[in-house]
Amino acid sequence: MKGNKFGAHRVIEPQGALPQAAWKIDNDMTKLYSNEIICDVISLNIDSASFTQIKEACESDEQRIKDMVMDIVTERGKQQNPVTGSGGMFIGEVAYIGEDLKDRDLKVGDKIASLVSLSLTPLKIESIDKVNMDIDRLDVTAKAVLFESGIYAKLPDDMSNELALAALDVAGAPAQTAKLVKPGDSVLILGAGGKSGILCGYEAKKRAGPTGKVVCQVRRESQIAELIELGSADEVIVSDAHRPVELTEMALAANGGREFDIAICCVNVENCEMSAILPVRDGGVVYFFSMATSFTKAALGAEGVGKDVTMIVGNGYTKDHAEITLWELRENKKIRDYFDRKYL
DSSP, X not given: OOOOTTSGGGEEESTTOOTTTOSEEOOOTTOOOTTEEEEEEEEEXXXXXXXXXXHHHTTTOHHHHHHHHHHHHHHHSSOOOTTTOOOEEEEEEEEEEOGGGTTSSXXXXXXXXXXXXXXXXXXXEEEEEEEETTTTEEEXXXXXXXETTOOEEEOOTTSOHHHHHHHHTTTHHHHHHHHHOOTTOEEEEESTTSHHHHHHHHHHHHHHOTTOEEEEEESOXXXXXXXXXXXXXXXXXXXXXXXXXXXXXXXXXXXXXXXXXXXXXXXXXXXXXXXHHTTEEEEEEEEEOOTTOOHHHHHHHHHHTTOOOEEEEOOSOOTTHHHHHHHHHHHOHHHHHHHHHHHO
């Protein structure tokens, strides 16, 4: 049997919705559709905003985290945090390829990373074997479905699965940065100490060139030297993204008193929208990669302070995003070594 290209055939509630917007989807892995791929899942990378919320709700208790994730997937058929609405991604081994997809450059046994969100991916978890608390990763025994429209990347041979997963989890951010930043631009990156922030900073510096400037915001003094050494920042400020006036003053001082052309928001907590908007010039761009963003707060907040800026939703997909992000790790040995140390 053949399903809908976008996965609508798996939607249980409400009928007529697509899988991401649906409350509940069908995660029965015994149903074999001719235009689906089923994978044996090795690891789930929960997106940072979602994992932070889960961790706080469970007071960092490993068993409670396991129970909460199992409850979400059992109830909804997918890993979609009911508070943040976001999911994450998985790596796994291809177990079944539907007849209609046999022409793809893929075979049973290939290891792949999903490049679509867990918030729309049918998922059946048998067990959660380990919670990697510091890197937002769950090692699992599970199965997941990729729809005909779903995108994925074969795991590369020249790096570990864990390294590839860590980078591909945020692949949309540096690739969008590559599209947005032009030579001579001044760029502000909020939440610059995480995976997406480090990769965005490096890509921004490369694209802005010697006449541009990249200022990064972090929460801890210890991160300053690290970001400079990795090649992800020209200057680093230590500030709280919940305090937009204070952060803006510090950011503008680091940029010679000038407003920024572009701000990229990679924070994983709520209520940081105005810290990305205030420092940007009229006609500039604010790119919200963070899934903790409230676009209502961003839109009304920009209106409230009279900022005529273009605000971009953090689409996790852009053309060639997997290739761009993996190339950054190949190109910058310092970042690759840092990811190897932190995410293995």
